[in-house]
Amino acid sequence: MFLMNLMLILFFILFCITCIYIDNSKRKIISLSTMPLFFFMALSFPSLEGAPKYLFLYGSLSGFPNEYVYTYIILMLCVMVALILSNKIIAGNNIEVIKENDLNRYDVKYIVNIFYCCSLLSTLAFLSNLSNVIDILTSNMVYIRDYESEFGSNSVINYLYFLHVITIPCYCYLTYIKKVKVKFGFVLFSISVIMPFFHGIKFTVFDALFPTVIFYYLLSKEVKIKNFLYIFIFGLCFLYLFFTYARGAGDGVTWYQAIINYIMPNYYNLAFTIEKFGYQNLFDGGYSLLFPTKLPKPDYVQNIIINTEGFLLNYKYNMYTSILAFYRILGVFSGFGYMVFIILISVVYRFACKKNNFIWYFIFAILITCNFLSFYYWMLFKLKYIWLILFVFFLYKLFNLRVSRG
Structure with a gap:
């Protein structure tokens, strides 16, 4: 053996x-x-x-x-x-790495509009979800399952809350790749980064983190090891806190054993x-x-x-x-x-190369996220991802049409 x-x-x-x-x-x-x-x-x-x-x-x-x-x-x-x-x-x-002087004003303007739209909608939805759990948070005992259930009890509001998954890479794309300053951008971005931690579900945090990391890895001029080290330390701290205080650990099970128990049983x-x-x-x-x-x-x-x-x-x-x-x-x-799934990823990669815009980068990042998390479960047709892709396409068509006419 x-x-x-x-x-x-x-x-x-x-x-x-x-x-x-x-x-x-x-x-x-x-x-x-x-x-x-x-x-x-x-x-x-x-x-x-x-x-x-x-x-x-x-x-x-x-x-x-x-x-x-x-x-x-x-x-x-x-x-x-x-x-x-x-x-x-x-x-x-x-x-190719996008050059600073390779700016299309229409491309930048509709991405800025997408950023504002998604950040505002997700913030309002977040406040609505947060209002659902005020009583739980102020009680003596907080049960994580009850908290999760109440926080996302309204499906429509919850899917608007998930728009922060678009907001975060959108801001990073505009600020660090396109080198464009967005008014109130950092404030809205910071709120979007904080939001996922209130859901009480680890994959809400992962969904916000992974596409942004993929954008950085794919589009940055150079990949710095120290940045990935920071991301790794942050992820490890989050997993420690989640599995220690939310679920998994206890009764003789350490937090790292709880992580292993979340992965190996899948196999x-x-x-x-x-x-x-x-x-x-x-x-x-x-x-x-x-x-x-x-x-x-x-x-x-x-x-x-x-x-x-x-x-x-x-x-x-x-x-x-x-x-x-x-x-x-x-x-x-x-x-x-x-x-076939790997080939589908390569097809989207080819489109991203040819189109060279945020929309196709975002779709590719979602597919890579699905592939990366394949050790857990099948995520490609997760309703959350389908919703995000359709919504960002809708906004792209809407704002691109208005910008080009303007």
Whole structure:
């Protein structure tokens, strides 16, 4: 078993080197965004033996099924093929660093309008959401689940609140890339940065952070290691506070163990599904790639014991990798589904290179965010992302039309 785990980890290292060598996107951004999925998948092999028993409702496996190992290897091959095909799509196109004198006044003006519109709407929505939780915040005991539920209780208001995901990279794009001064921009930007922390959900913070970091990595003249170090320290502090005081830690579980327990079980879910359904049937049935369900919360442990061969995770750990979403639809061909996703990213990358505007950079940043977070679950058709892309397109058409006519 030790030699098998070592060999699979060595496969991952060889895979990383090969992908980075193949990838022709700027600063290897497409290949690098796939690494977390495979990095944690490689770690899942040696981690299973020492996995805490409280992760499981019934039993556990002494090792992963062979089909899980095959899936791991097939996925690597599919990604390498996808990167080769992506090079054909990119075909020498690359995003160049925008020069300060390369300013299109129409381009700048509609982006400024988008910034003001999104920042004002999200701020008003934030104040409305905050008013929902005043009673909870002033009570003696604050239950995080109740707080989350009340804060975003109005779906329409909550989706307007999410517009800060557009505001933050928009301001950074105007200020640091285009070198344009925006009146009251820093104040609105600061409010937008603070807002995500009040939702009580870690992915609200991640969604605000990742697209902006991708903008910096993709469009800056040079990438400074110290800036990524600051981002890493900030992210680590946030995770420490979240998992220590919000959820995950306690009862002998440290904050870093809680983080591991939020990642590794996703791969155990994948292994469980492969073990249960195998590769005999192409379609699992009852699932949709557009809106995949979480693993079901069981009503009775007895039912699990009767119906399950192997193990089933505690329903608290019911998330899944993006690969499980593909597996539920495509079975053995799940790697090919992920390959199509990588090719889609390269198509959007080509559009971003040709159009050279904020809208396509933003869409590309969302896709890279989805790919980067594939180790957690399938995010591409998350309603929040669809809403943000459609809304920014709507504003682009609206303001671009008015600016060009003006």
